[in-house]
Amino acid sequence: MTEAQPRSLSDGGRIVISVDAMGGDRGPATVVAGISRSAKKNPDIAFILHGPRDELERLVAKRRHLAGRCEIRDAADTVRMEDKPSHIMRHGQNTSMWSALDSVRNGEATVCVSCGNTGALMLLSMVRLKKLPGVNRPAIAVLWPSRNPHGFNVMLDVGADIRADAQDLLQYALMGASYARNGLDITTPRVGLLNVGTEEHKGRPELKSAHELMAANAEKGNYQFVGFAEGGDIPGDRCDVIVTDGFTGNIALKTGEGTASLIGDLLKEAFKYTPLSRIAALLALTSLRRLAKRIDPRRVNGGVFLGLNGTVVKSHGSADATGVSAAVKLAFQLAQSGFSDRLAARVAAATSQLHEMTNDKDKSA
Amino acid sequence: MTEAQPRSLSDGGRIVISVDAMGGDRGPATVVAGISRSAKKNPDIAFILHGPRDELERLVAKRRHLAGRCEIRDAADTVRMEDKPSHIMRHGQNTSMWSALDSVRNGEATVCVSCGNTGALMLLSMVRLKKLPGVNRPAIAVLWPSRNPHGFNVMLDVGADIRADAQDLLQYALMGASYARNGLDITTPRVGLLNVGTEEHKGRPELKSAHELMAANAEKGNYQFVGFAEGGDIPGDRCDVIVTDGFTGNIALKTGEGTASLIGDLLKEAFKYTPLSRIAALLALTSLRRLAKRIDPRRVNGGVFLGLNGTVVKSHGSADATGVSAAVKLAFQLAQSGFSDRLAARVAAATSQLHEMTNDKDKSA
Numbered sequence A, B: 001m002t003e004a005q006p007r008s009l010s011d012g013g014r015i016v017i018s019v020d021a022m023g024g025d026r027g028p029a030t031v032v033a034g035i036s037r038s039a040k041k042n043p044d045i046a047f048i049l050h051g052p053r054d055e056l057e058r059l060v061a062k063r064r065h066l067a068g069r070c071e072i073r074d075a076a077d078t079v080r081m082e083d084k085p086s087h088i089m090r091h092g093q094n095t096s097m098w099s100a101l102d103s104v105r106n107g108e109a110t111v112c113v114s115c116g117n118t119g120a121l122m123l124l125s126m127v128r129l130k131k132l133p134g135v136n137r138p139a140i141a142v143l144w145p146s147r148n149p150h151g152f153n154v155m156l157d158v159g160a161d162i163r164a165d166a167q168d169l170l171q172y173a174l175m176g177a178s179y180a181r182n183g184l185d186i187t188t189p190r191v192g193l194l195n196v197g198t199e200e201h202k203g204r205p206e207l208k209s210a211h212e213l214m215a216a217n218a219e220k221g222n223y224q225f226v227g228f229a230e231g232g233d234i235p236g237d238r239c240d241v242i243v244t245d246g247f248t249g250n251i252a253l254k255t256g257e258g259t260a261s262l263i264g265d266l267l268k269e270a271f272k273y274t275p276l277s278r279i280a281a282l283l284a285l286t287s288l289r290r291l292a293k294r295i296d297p298r299r300v301n302g303g304v305f306l307g308l309n310g311t312v313v314k315s316h317g318s319a320d321a322t323g324v325s326a327a328v329k330l331a332f333q334l335a336q337s338g339f340s341d342r343l344a345a346r347v348a349a350a351t352s353q354l355h356e357m358t359n360d361k362d363k364s365a
Helices: A028-041 A051-063 A085-091 A096-105 A120-128 A167-184 A207-216 A245-274 A275-282 A285-295 A321-336 A340-364 B026-042 B051-061 B083-092 B098-103 B117-127 B164-183 B205-216 B246-272 B275-283 B285-296 B321-336 B339-364
Strands: A015-020 A045-051 A070-074 A111-114 A139-145 A152-156 A188-195 A223-229 A241-243 A303-306 A313-314 B015-020 B044-051 B070-074 B110-113 B139-145 B151-158 B191-196 B224-229 B241-243 B304-306 B311-312
Touching: A015 A028, A015 A070, A015 A096, A028 A051, A028 A321, A045 A051, A045 A096, A045 B139, A051 A070, A051 A285, A051 B321, A070 B098, A085 B311, A096 A111, A096 A207, A096 B164, A111 A321, A111 B205, A120 A139, A120 A303, A120 A313, A139 A167, A139 A245, A152 A167, A152 B321, A167 A188, A167 A207, A167 A241, A167 A321, A167 A340, A188 A207, A188 A245, A188 A275, A207 A223, A241 B044, A245 B246, A285 B051, A313 A321, A313 B205, A321 A340, A321 B070, B015 B026, B015 B098, B015 B321, B026 B044, B026 B051, B026 B321, B044 B051, B044 B098, B051 B070, B083 B117, B098 B311, B110 B321, B117 B246, B117 B304, B117 B311, B139 B164, B139 B246, B164 B205, B164 B241, B191 B205, B191 B246, B205 B224
Parallel strands: A015 A045, A015 A111, A045 A070, A111 A313, A152 A241, A188 A223, A188 A241, B015 B044, B015 B110, B044 B070, B110 B311, B151 B241, B191 B224, B191 B241
Antiparallel strands: A139 A152, A139 A303, A303 A313, B139 B151, B139 B304, B304 B311
């Protein structure tokens, strides 16, 4: 170790990320390998790592890039994938997930990263961080490989809540646009509302009201409303942000992932089929790797919980070190841009406008 | 032409398919090319072709495989993609779509094929063919490339109706299982109900009731119920049939198609990137073509309308001759297996059982 005396984590303007070391499918060694990779690449980052102290100290001691940049908080218990969220809410005080969220709650860290149980993480996040004033339902947003020049679209909600009324969908639009501005650097994101057709008369009643609300709030929300979008627009270039309820979003996400994975496997098979195609695979290796990198979910690993007092990045449960490092990179980027405060301000402004609209209606009635 | 005097279409046990020649993006020449290809491959098939007589006679005369096996029915009007279904229902009597459905209605043909406007085709099909006794909402089923040995899964509803209650979802299970037996030769199809997780406590209330109904009717419906399925199971190997409402199904279908098409385009780009990768593409040509064929939507072209007195195959609007021929092949297969009658019998049996269950409950109450 080069530093005998650790400096304060946030010395020199470092951004501190709170990381739940436990609960991922591959265990804490993978999480530590991932954050070490991030620490190596980015000198402006530091960590608070939550889990069983002895085990984590041993793992961190082996990584020189983490020296003086990673504080450990002891947490004896782990949230397992099969635990019911409600059980964790009542009995999870000693878990690493709870502890990781509390570091954001008490202001020591800006963003929390966890590979653990999504349901438990969402419920604990709501309980410990609380919803932003004006937000009814928080949402999970993901980045989806797309035909847009920046390579990705934002889609939300992909599963925080299976219900969403018109007001919720408007809030998803505001939050998703804010995420696209801060996570993808798009000044005026184009927002679409997911439906079964692009004609205005189509779809469920709550979608028609949401269409009106989203059109009326576009200027205040600093987004361009493109109207209804279809499933094909999720990987397309008509929108930057796709808004839908958590039921539909979750199914679209998993259908897309499953389809991509099937094609990937069939492609591997195709290249193994003949000696000639094996040679071809060798020749095309660099190009194929570039493609794999472009659509590799590990590179954009991380659903982001939006609508809370603080940002939570949910990494895939099966994330390897590359995946963890990608989630940390996203967390860093959002923390650095002051995303959480900007999002809060945007939602607050829209909420007060909605109240004004409602009051005006009451007056004119 | 080898035959001066056309014989009756159904001579020698030929199966007659009614084909709407108009309304596809590529016009009637493509449709005629497609059915000619089918006629060449399959001696047991004959056609009734609907559209403007002069134009169709000219096109058919050029195709020797259609000689004596294709009757033309004059229909002056065409349903366009932008026409509202309700308008066609009121004013579409002279369209080729209406005429094509009426050939099934009056028993001249067993199955109807059209590349036209989906909404209009569904509404006209309901009006002209009527729903099967016991069916509340007809559904559109598609074949989806999957990891299963037979290569495809059945998914329904992909957009006939955006709503579906528990009873409707049960009917989709019965109809989907019947389709898998007759279209994919699966003796006891495994049926899954699409949801955001596989745990029984998850999802919307109507999904919980549908889960109970589908489990209770599995034996009568001659399917195996695997419980809740997730988006990833649509291209997976856990189920043969995936049941969902038309809103979710339509979005899943278009998300999957969009994702596959994005990957295909990125793959083409990747192979053009360097001289080496261009050589690789040449070497791997056969293997890549095999893969493309496996996931080419044209090869499984055709959503099938289920729950009507007669079967309707909806081909992609942009189908080329290969696509039209694939839709005709599917129509032939379903006609030959007596699918329509079998499906009707299955639904009737389940409906009478449901009535018994309801009566039993009333008695015990």
